[in-house]
Amino acid sequence: MKIVQRHPWDISPTEAIAIQQQLRGEVEREDRLGPVRHVAGVDVGFEEGGGITRAAVAVLAFPTLELVEHAIFRIPTRFPYVPGLLSFREVPAVIGALERLTVIPDLLLCDGQGIAHPRRFGIASHLGLLSGIPSIGVAKTRLIGEQVEPPDRRGAFVPLRYHGETIGAILRSRPGVKPLYISIGHRISLATALDFVMACVTRYRLPETTRWAHRLASGPAVE
DNA sequence: GCGACAG
């Protein structure tokens, strides 16, 4: 899988915002996915005090959730963390990891927001667009939108609203835990996204895809 | 001008 992209290390924050404005219109918010046999978790971690970015992609069989394959990719960090511009910092490394996969996943669960973003173009949307793979944004905290507590039951959720617009959902993946912020990434509806996220959640707050990816991206140095 | 602010 070869993915084309401009080199983010030559991009300024101002230019990054212009790129988001230019690409936001290409995000598809309705279901357009085939049979889902493989779901992938995507996450990024840092080494050397932040100097090295390490991306990890974990491919799980669906719906059994057994690990089928994983890939890791490291590159020097070239872009700072700026709220709203996270993808320009992490996407280059993630693309590298995706290109190393043998099994192309049918769906991506990304760490961060999809369209629940100031310009409706968070990292999940950015990755979905570049890869052409349907994607979902699964964030642990809120970027924008009204803070509302969903009922304390597994699978319960309330819409995540921003200036009257529904940009995602606040989901209680398990009772007694902080909720997750789910949003459309690309080529999937919010309702379907919520179904897949819950189908990937077993006994923990985070879906198994995310747990695997996080372990590979931030765990002890590997490969 | 004053807060808020994915990872």
Add this chain to the structure above:
DNA sequence: ATCTTGTCGC
């Protein structure tokens, strides 16, 4: 995200 020990709760 990362740097870090103990501590509260099931």
